[in-house]
Amino acid sequence: MTSPPQPPPEILVVIERTARVVAQLGLEHEKLILEANRCIENAPYKPPGSKTVLEVERSGFLKSCDHPYHQVYRKKRDAYFAQCQDGVIHFLRPKFDDDDDLKPPPNRDDPPPPPHPPPDDITPIDLGLVKVTALFVARYGQQFWHALIDMPMCPHFSFLKSSDKTFSYYNGLVGLYHRVLRPFPPDADEAPLGEFFRYVQLEKLHQKVTDLHALAYGLDCMDDRDASPLAMPPSFSLMTMPHHPNQDEDDIQPQCEPDPIPPYMFPERISLEELVIIKLTAFFVSRYGQCFLRALMMREVSNPHFDFLFFRWDQRPQFPSMEPAEIRSHVFNVLVYAYSKILMPSKRANDPGFCSVVVLAVFSSRLLRLEKPKLGEGVKTRAIIDLHAFVAGVDYLAHMHEPQYSGIMSPPQRLSVMIKNLQSPLQTPHPGILVLLPLGRKLSDYPQCSRSMCSHLEYTFPQSIGPDELGVIKLTALFVTRYGMSFMEALMKIAPTEFEFLKLTHSRRALFFAFIDVYSSVLKPFTKGGDHLAMALEFFFYCLQLNKLKKGVAVMELSAFLSGVDHFAWMDVNGYSAIVAAPECRSVMMNRLTQIDTGGGLDQPPTLRTPFSFPSNYYRFSSPHDIAIIKLTAVFVARYGVRICRELKKKLDARTVLKFMEPSDELFHFYEVAVHAYSNILEGSDDADTETVIERYFHCVQWEEQKEEGSMTFDDDLYGFVEAVDCFAQLEDGYFFQMMGNIHLHLVRPCDCLYEQTSSSEPKRRKVDESSSVIEDSSTIKVWVPTVYGRKVIKIAVGSLSEKVSSLKEKIANEIQMPAKDLKLRGKEGVLKGDKSLAQNDVETGEILTLTWRISRWY
Numbered sequence: 009m010t011s012p013p014q015p016p017p018e019i020l021v022v023i024e025r026t027a028r029v030v031a032q033l034g035l036e037h038e039k040l041i042l043e044a045n046r047c048i049e050n051a052p053y054k055p056p057g058s059k060t061v062l063e064v065e066r067s068g069f070l071k072s073c074d075h076p077y078h079q080v081y082r083k084k085r086d087a088y089f090a091q092c093q094d095g096v097i098h099f100l101r102p103k104f105d106d107d108d109d110l111k112p113p114p115n116r117d118d119p120p121p122p123p124h125p126p127p128d129d130i131t132p133i134d135l136g137l138v139k140v141t142a143l144f145v146a147r148y149g150q151q152f153w154h155a156l157i158d159m160p161m162c163p164h165f166s167f168l169k170s171s172d173k174t175f176s177y178y179n180g181l182v183g184l185y186h187r188v189l190r191p192f193p194p195d196a197d198e199a200p201l202g203e204f205f206r207y208v209q210l211e212k213l214h215q216k217v218t219d220l221h222a223l224a225y226g227l228d229c230m231d232d233r234d235a236s237p238l239a240m241p242p243s244f245s246l247m248t249m250p251h252h253p254n255q256d257e258d259d260i261q262p263q264c265e266p267d268p269i270p271p272y273m274f275p276e277r278i279s280l281e282e283l284v285i286i287k288l289t290a291f292f293v294s295r296y297g298q299c300f301l302r303a304l305m306m307r308e309v310s311n312p313h314f315d316f317l318f319f320r321w322d323q324r325p326q327f328p329s330m331e332p333a334e335i336r337s338h339v340f341n342v343l344v345y346a347y348s349k350i351l352m353p354s355k356r357a358n359d360p361g362f363c364s365v366v367v368l369a370v371f372s373s374r375l376l377r378l379e380k381p382k383l384g385e386g387v388k389t390r391a392i393i394d395l396h397a398f399v400a401g402v403d404y405l406a407h408m409h410e411p412q413y414s415g416i417m418s419p420p421q422r423l424s425v426m427i428k429n430l431q432s433p434l435q436t437p438h439p440g441i442l443v444l445l446p447l448g449r450k451l452s453d454y455p456q457c458s459r460s461m462c463s464h465l466e467y468t469f470p471q472s473i474g475p476d477e478l479g480v481i482k483l484t485a486l487f488v489t490r491y492g493m494s495f496m497e498a499l500m501k502i503a504p505t506e507f508e509f510l511k512l513t514h515s516r517r518a519l520f521f522a523f524i525d526v527y528s529s530v531l532k533p534f535t536k537g538g539d540h541l542a543m544a545l546e547f548f549f550y551c552l553q554l555n556k557l558k559k560g561v562a563v564m565e566l567s568a569f570l571s572g573v574d575h576f577a578w579m580d581v582n583g584y585s586a587i588v589a590a591p592e593c594r595s596v597m598m599n600r601l602t603q604i605d606t607g608g609g610l611d612q613p614p615t616l617r618t619p620f621s622f623p624s625n626y627y628r629f630s631s632p633h634d635i636a637i638i639k640l641t642a643v644f645v646a647r648y649g650v651r652i653c654r655e656l657k658k659k660l661d662a663r664t665v666l667k668f669m670e671p672s673d674e675l676f677h678f679y680e681v682a683v684h685a686y687s688n689i690l691e692g693s694d695d696a697d698t699e700t701v702i703e704r705y706f707h708c709v710q711w712e713e714q715k716e717e718g719s720m721t722f723d724d725d726l727y728g729f730v731e732a733v734d735c736f737a738q739l740e741d742g743y744f745f746q747m748m749g750n751i752h753l754h755l756v757r758p759c760d761c762l763y764e765q766t767s768s769s770e771p772k773r774r775k776v777d778e779s780s781s782v783i784e785d786s787s788t789i790k791v792w793v794p795t796v797y798g799r800k801v802i803k804i805a806v807g808s809l810s811e812k813v814s815s816l817k818e819k820i821a822n823e824i825q826m827p828a829k830d831l832k833l834r835g836k837e838g839v840l841k842g843d844k845s846l847a848q849n850d851v852e853t854g855e856i857l858t859l860t861w862r863i864s865r866w867y
Contacts (some may be wrong), residue, residue: 012079020705021202023069023081024100031088042070065803080656091555111170113145113153113182116191120507130781133213137164138178138221140208143224143401147184147350148192155201163421164213174461181224188230188295190352192409203408215424219832222423229370230295230354273444274327280430281378281388283441285313286336290343291399292371294350302687303364305650306680307671309657313375316340318651318796320694327445339416340442346406347419360684374398389430417443461584466521469587473519479500479566480552481516483507485523486573487548489531490689491541492737498545503796504824508837526584530576532691534740542832542861543739546794547753551695553798561614564597568616572729576647579704580693594728621734624751630675634673635748636723638668638675639730640708642682646690646733650683655702665709678747685737685744789816790844791833793859801856811845813840821857832862 015023030037069077089218114121121600128137145153157168167174192200206836207223209216218705279288293301301317315333322334330338336771355364377391403420406413418441429438485505501509509516534540544603551569553562574591577584594616601825625634645653656666668675708729727734738745738753745753788803804819813833833840835857838848851857 009727011717013076015080015561016205016209016328019069019077021205023594025078025202026070027081027085027088030085045070053333055724059701076286088487109169109171110157111175111179112150114179116186120186121176121179121643123180126177127173127810130174131517132221133217134164134167134174135215137208137213138167138174139181139224139228140204140220141165141168142178142181143185143189143227144200144204146182147189147405149194152200152204153196156204163584164210172412185224185227188227189405190350190351195702196271218424218427219422222397222400223404224401227401228349230567241385255544269444274447275338276327276332276443276445278336278339278427278443279440280438281391282336283339284392284399285375285378285400286316287342288371288374288395288405289314289317290340290347291351291402292367293344294347294402295352295357296354296363296367297686299358299360299373299684300363300367301446302650302683303360303368303680306645306653309367309507309650309669318654320649320651325445327447331542337500338445342412342416343406346410347402350402350405360681362658364680364684393423393427393430396420396426416446417441434599442598447520462522462526462581462587463521464525466583466587468518468522470519471581471837475567476563477516479563479570480507481520482523482570482574483548483552483566484510484529485520486527486570486732487544489524489527489533491534491544494541494863495544495548498541498861499548502545502861505794526577526581527573530573530687530691531736534736536547536740540740541863545861545863546799547735549740549794550798551795561601561616564601565616566595567592568594568728569731571731575734576690576693576731579700580696593725598724618693619724619731619749620738621727621731622750623748625747625749633723634668635678636726637665637709638679639682639748640667640705640726641732642679642686643730643733644701644705645683645688646686647693648696648698649692649694652698652705653699655698656705659702659706663789681744681747682737685734688740689733689736776811790856791820791859792856794861806846809851809853811843812839812845813849816846817842830862832860834858834860839861 014276016022025335026041028342069075069081072078074519090767126138130138133310141156143157156165166172169175185738208220213220283571288305305313310318316336317340319334319337322338325338327335327338374395377394399422400423407417407419408414482686484496484499496510499507508514509520511517534544551566553565571591571593574588578588578590579585586863598616601616621639622632640654657669667673668679670676708726733751738749739823789806790801792799792801802823804816804822806819814828817828817833820830820833835849835851835855837850840846
C-alpha cells in the first residue's frame, strides 16, 4: 500500500492546527468547521486576498475521504487523541537533534544583540531564508519561534542553533527588526506559521530566492537609532540572484481579479508606477510621521507625482464624483493606516532636521531614477522593481492582517512574478492594479447638524465686563490651554490674590473655563514641564504687566498679543464670532491711541511696544518684511496644512512675495523651521474651506500693502498677528529662537541666552580660593528674581564666596516668601549645586545670579 502524499508546509500547518483543536474539543468541532466553511463559500462576494477564504481552501481535507490529504489529517488527529491527558495535548518535541543547542530569540525589552555580518560563504538562498525567518520571529515573537521549531526542519534552518556560524547574524537581524516592526498581538487568532511556509515555498527555494530577499530589502535600512545617516541599500534590480530556468508558467499570468465587480464597489485601476509611489510615501510616513510628511509636501508642492498628498481625508467619500488624484489620496490614507500597524514609529520622528534632511534624502534617492525625464523603458522598469522591493515586506504583512487594505486590493504580487511580467518580451503593457473601493451613502442621506461649539461661553459671557478684566481672563485661559492645569496651580501658588477668578466660588471662573474650551480648538497642549513651565509663567507675568493694566496702552498690548489666536477662534470656532467682537490689528489700535492723545498735551504720544515676534537677528539675504511674510505664511500652513500652499502659489504665481516657498531659495530653511515650530503649537483645522483661508491670508498681507508710508514700523500688523504663537515657539524651541527669536525674551530664557559663553576658545577660568573669597566693597550678593510684576534685582547679605548655596537659597526664600526647595539658582556656569559653596560653583565677585522657579518639584 502506497503512503499518502505529503502536503506542503503551508497546508501541513493547517492540518496540524485543526487536528489539535479537534482533539481538544471533540469530533463535533469538525461539523462546526465544515458549516462555517460552507457559509463562506456561498457568500455572494469574497474580498480579494481574504485570509478567511484562503483558510477555507486549505481545509478541504475535512470535506471528503477522497481528498489526498485526508488520511494525513486522520493520522495526526488520532495521534493527538492518544496524547490527550486531562484535556491537555503534549506538543511535539523540536525536530532538532540537540534541544540544548536551541536558543530562544531575544526579547524586545532586553538590550539588542550586537549586529554581526553574515558569513562570507553563505549562499543567496540561505541568506534570504535567514532574513525572512528573522523578520517573522521579530514580528510574531517567541510563539512563532516555538511553533517553527516544532515543525520538521530542513537543513536550511540550521542557523537556529546557537552553535551555527550564521546564528549571530540571524540573532542580530532579529534585534534590528525589533526596532522597526511592531509586535504582533499575542492573543490574536492568527496562524503566521502557515503564511511563513506559504511565502517561503521550501519546495521551490531555488526559484523564489528573489522573493526571500525582497521581503526584508526595505527594512534593512530603517535602523536609525544612531546619529549616522540611514543605510542606503543597493539597487535591488542590480543584485545578482540565481536564475532558475524551470520557472512555473503560471507565474507570469496577471493577477486574479474578481469578476463581475459587485455593484456596491467602485473600481479604479492604478498603474504600477503610481501605486508604488503611493506605497513608498505611505511607508515613510508610517515610520517618520507628520514631521516627514510636512517636509515632503513643502518640497513637492509643484510635483504632479504627489498630487494625492494635497487632499484632506474625507470620511464620506463619493468616489464616482472624485478626480483621480483624490481617489489615490484615499488609497494612500488606507495604506498609511495599514502600514502604521506594522511599522514602529521612529524615535527620531519628531526631529525636524533628521526628517527633512536625512530621511528625505533617502526617500528622494529611491525615486530619483523614476522621476528622471526621457528614461528608457528598461531603466524605468528596473526603478519600479526597486521601489516595489523596498516596500515588499511591510506591504505583505499589512495585506496579511489589515482587512481595510486586503478588502480593496488583491494580494501584492511576488517580486519574482512581477519581474517576469515586466521583463518578458512577449508581455503586453501591465494593465495596472484594480482597486475596489466601497461605495458609501449619498451626502444627502446624512443628517445635517450644525452645533455651536461656544454654548458654554454664550451662557457665561457677561455684557458688562471691562476690557482689562476680559484681557486677563483670556490671557490666563490661553496659557492654561497650552500648559495645562499645572500652570494654573502654579499661578495660584505664586499670586493667590491677583487672580480671584481662579477660585472655585468666583463668578468669573465659568467664563475662564469657557475660553479654555474655545482655545483648545486652536492650541495644542504642551507635554513637557520643568524649565519650560517656569519660563512660560515668567513670560505670562511679563505680558500681563499687572502694575500697568489699568492704563489703556497695557490693555491694548494685551489685546494685540491675543489677536492672532483670537482670529483663528473667531473664524474657525462655530459660534465664537457671535459672542466676541472681531480682533483688531495693531495699526487700528495705534490710530485709536493717536486720536485719544489729540489735544491731550502729552509730550510724547503713547505707543505700543514692538511685538516679541520681531526678530533680533538679520541675515544678509533677509529683511524684517521677509521674515514677517515667512512667519505669517508659516502660521497659516501650520494651522491649515501644507495643502493650502498650492493655492497660494497659483494666486501669486507672477509675484516674488512667496519665493521662499521654493526649496532652492535661501530663505526656504527659515520657512521650514517656522512651520515646524508653529505646528507644535497650533491644532490643525482640516475642515476649513481652502478658498476662505486663502482670502483671509491675503487680507492679512494687504495690511502691509495698504498702509501709508511711515505710518508703522517693523511690519507691526504681521508680527502682531503671529506674536502669541511665535512666543510660545521661542520659549519651547531653542533652534527657532536662535534663528528668528527676539532678544527681549532672554528675560525668561536665562539658561539659553543670558549666560552664553562669549567664545569656545576662551581659556578655562581658575577656581577661586575660598580662603580669600571675601566679597569686595560690601557683604552682599545680587540676585535677579522673578516676581508677578517682572524681574528685579535684590541684594542678599553673605560673608564670602565660601558660603553654601543652600544657605544663600534660604536667605532668598525668606526675602521673597517662597520655600527654598521651590527655587533654582543659576550662574554663568549653569545651575548651582546646593551642597557646594559659591566658589566651588565658580561664582565670581560681582556676578549677578539668576533665580528661577523649580515648578517640577511643586507637585
